[in-house]
Amino acid sequence: MKKMRYFIAAGCVWLIALSTAQATDVEVSGLFSGKALVTINGGRPRMLSAGQASPEGVKLLSANSNAAIFEIDGKKQTLNMGQSISTASASGTKPTVKLVASNGGHFLTTGSINGYPIHFMVDTGATTIAFSTAQAQAMGLDLRHAQRGGVTTASGFANSYRVMLNNVKVGDISLNMVEAVVIDSMPGDMALLGNSFLSRLEMKREGTVLTLTKNY
Numbered sequence: 001m002k003k004m005r006y007f008i009a010a011g012c013v014w015l016i017a018l019s020t021a022q023a024t025d026v027e028v029s030g031l032f033s034g035k036a037l038v039t040i041n042g043g044r045p046r047m048l049s050a051g052q053a054s055p056e057g058v059k060l061l062s063a064n065s066n067a068a069i070f071e072i073d074g075k076k077q078t079l080n081m082g083q084s085i086s087t088a089s090a091s092g093t094k095p096t097v098k099l100v101a102s103n104g105g106h107f108l109t110t111g112s113i114n115g116y117p118i119h120f121m122v123d124t125g126a127t128t129i130a131f132s133t134a135q136a137q138a139m140g141l142d143l144r145h146a147q148r149g150g151v152t153t154a155s156g157f158a159n160s161y162r163v164m165l166n167n168v169k170v171g172d173i174s175l176n177m178v179e180a181v182v183i184d185s186m187p188g189d190m191a192l193l194g195n196s197f198l199s200r201l202e203m204k205r206e207g208t209v210l211t212l213t214k215n216y
Helices: 133-139
Strands: 015-018 023-032 035-040 046-049 059-063 067-072 075-080 084-088 096-100 108-113 116-122 129-132 147-153 156-170 173-183 190-193 201-206 209-214
Touching: 023 067, 023 075, 035 059, 035 067, 046 059, 075 084, 096 108, 108 190, 116 133, 129 133, 133 156, 133 173, 147 173, 173 209
Parallel strands: 015 084, 116 190, 129 173
Antiparallel strands: 015 096, 023 035, 023 084, 035 046, 059 067, 067 075, 096 209, 108 116, 108 156, 129 190, 147 156, 156 173, 201 209
């Protein structure tokens, strides 16, 4: 990858992970220390405290002013202010994630790399997933034997390292053995979700909504 662009975007992002017609819908409309204001299955907003479960089985594990962690249909889900998620209670269709563009026009979401939670920005112009050396160190990636190279960034030339990730997950979409590049001077705490991940999915954009579907 010869060129890389970095963006800083603001605004709320909606993420919906769909697997079947029967699902539990959760939307976060308020975040507080140890509490979250949520709407479940289109009902009236209600306040959940940490450790409390709703009659629908949505349990708030923890919350602060930035994000809340829920247990929904047996899975841990992290939602930020304004985020919504729909998780299926059974399998049968291809895992799908729907993203709505932020106010800046970018598609942002949360996910994980090798089990390490991370913020992603979809970048169809990036050959691979890309993130900083600081993030790589936090994940415990060993770069000593990685293939070294360089990329041209907005700040100039930077050293890079090609690595193979054991697992990358966004919503219910989980892929193994995904190529990535680690960049020394990449700013911020957001990783670029590039084509080493996206090319293994079906992608469909309708206005401000981007739908990602896992291929089998």
